Structure formats: structure tokens, C-alpha cells
Amino acid sequence: MIHKTAIIDPSARIAEDVSIGPYSIIGSNVEIGRGCEIKSHVVINGPTKIGENNKFFQFSSIGEEPQDKKYKGEDTALEIGDNNLFRENVTVNRGTVQGGGITKIGDNNWIMAYVHIAHDCIIGNDNILANNASLAGHVTVKDNVILGGFTLVSQFNEIGSYSFSAMGSVISRNVPPYVLVSGHMAKPIGVNVEGLRRHDFSDTQIKNVRQAYKLIYRSGLGIEDAQQKLSEIDQEQTEVSLFIDFIKSQQGGLIR
Numbered sequence: 001m002i003h004k005t006a007i008i009d010p011s012a013r014i015a016e017d018v019s020i021g022p023y024s025i026i027g028s029n030v031e032i033g034r035g036c037e038i039k040s041h042v043v044i045n046g047p048t049k050i051g052e053n054n055k056f057f058q059f060s061s062i063g064e065e066p067q068d069k070k071y072k073g074e075d076t077a078l079e080i081g082d083n084n085l086f087r088e089n090v091t092v093n094r095g096t097v098q099g100g101g102i103t104k105i106g107d108n109n110w111i112m113a114y115v116h117i118a119h120d121c122i123i124g125n126d127n128i129l130a131n132n133a134s135l136a137g138h139v140t141v142k143d144n145v146i147l148g149g150f151t152l153v154s155q156f157n158e159i160g161s162y163s164f165s166a167m168g169s170v171i172s173r174n175v176p177p178y179v180l181v182s183g184h185m186a187k188p189i190g191v192n193v194e195g196l197r198r199h200d201f202s203d204t205q206i207k208n209v210r211q212a213y214k215l216i217y218r219s220g221l222g223i224e225d226a227q228q229k230l231s232e233i234d235q236e237q238t239e240v241s242l243f244i245d246f247i248k249s250q251q252g253g254l255i256r
Contacts, residue, residue: 003040012046021058030063033082047075048094051082051107059089066093066103066119068137074101081107081125088113095120099138106143124161142177144199160246162199164192173255176216177242178209181255188217188255205239212243216254223247223254 002008002020009028014020018032021040026032029046035053038044042056048063056062063078065071076095079102086092090111095102099120105111106125116134117123124143129135133147136155141147145159148167153159160177169186180192191213196206211233215226230244247254 015052027063045094047077048080049077050080053082054080054084054086056086057088057090057113060086061089061091062086063092063094066096066137068096068098068119070098071096071119076101076119078103078105080105083107084109084111086111087115087131090115090117092117093119096137112149118155130167144195146195156252158246158250161242162192162195164195171255173253174246174250175255176246178239179213179255186255188213201239205237208233208237208240209243212240216243216247217256 003022005022006020007025009026011028012026013031015032015034017034018036020038023040024038024042027045030044031049033050033052036050037055039056039058041058042060045063074097076097078092078094084105093103096119103119103121105123108126109123110128112129112131114132115129118135118137120138121135122140124141126143127141127145129147130149132149133151135153138156139153140158142159142161144162146164148165148169150167151165151169153171157171158174160175162178163175164180165171165186166182169182170184171186175181178191179188180190181187182189191210193206212230215229219226227247230240
């Protein structure tokens, strides 16, 4: 059902069963997949491609131009996967040429009210971004991450899978997988044990993660020496491999 007050650009491609509420605006070069629900007063601009079974609450702004002074009207994009929830007043910007040209959101994400996702962010799957969390440009959020309310993440940082930020955290460095951070500026305060249990990590796996965390943050070793120790205990522990691979790939430094 498309409400009679909705404004739909002729170039928009909208699946037959999509619901669009009163006073919503769907701009040019927007594609919306099956099962999506768009409530009232939502604005979606393109180029934006939206998958199936996404739900957008009122006053969301999706696919708007990036808030970047370098942006000069280039044809950049936003891509959204399936089964995501966008609550009231969420803002998601398209990419910039300098950042690869695309902002991308995966599947099964729960994005609460007033969240801002800036240009060139890459969001994985099964994440929760609580009310008023804000991501600056070029932020990557992996999978199964929880960002507490009012969390701020500065540009060019990466948030590893299964990590957790407490309410009001200000993150200015990369956060490894499994790590719980808190504070302004945010610091690592332990392993996200409860989150791991919720995702069916065994006691042995959690023990391995804790051992890896202690080597990086509690052993007094430098990063290179800690990495060497991690490699020695890794063997076939895939949960530790995720930790090691993240650390090796980082250029901007870990949260300390």
C-alpha cells in the first residue's frame, strides 16, 4: 500500500508489496525490495538500493548527501541488505568518491532512534546501535556488535565483532573483537563475556578469548611481542584467530 500523499519519483523501483506511509518521499534512483515497510514522513534519496523486509520508522533520512565538504555532487551510493530496522530520526548518508563511493549496511541490524551513520561507513550483520549512537565517516562495524546509547565513534576506526561499548563511550581507536569498552575517552575494561555466551561460545572458547585479551592488555608486552605469543597459542582456536587477524590488519592503533 502506498499512501496517496506519498511522493514517489518515476525512476524509483519499488516491489509490489512495499508499504509507504503518509508524506514519505522516495527520490530518484532508489530501489526498494520486497516486504519493506516505510512509515510516515520518511525521506529516501538515491542512488540507494534497499533489500527485503526492512522497516523504516517516521522521520528517518536515508541516502541523503554526505556531510563532507569534499562532496561535489558525485553519483555515490548507499546499499542496505535485508531485515534491518531503522527507528525514528535515523540518518544514513551516501558515500564519497574519496571513501570508495558507497555506504553499506548488511543484514539483521537493529538501528535505534536518532542514530547517525555517516558517509562511507560499512556496517556488517546482526549489530545493535542504541539510541543516539553516532558513527563518523569511514567507520567499519563488523558483526554482532552492540554500541550503547550515545556512543561516538571517530572517523576511520573499526569495531571488531562481538565487541560492546557502554553508554556514552567515545571511541577514538580501533576496538578488537570481543572487547568491552567504556568511558570518555573509551578504554578497554574486559571481555564481553555475556555477549559471547548469548552467541553460544563455549566456556573453553571464552577462556581462550580471555587469555588473548590478557596478553594484549594485561601482560605488559608490546603489541609485536603479544602478537607472537598469541600466534603460539592460536593453533586451531578460530576465536583467537579472529583476534589476531584484526590486530594485524590495523593501521590506526588499538584502543588502549
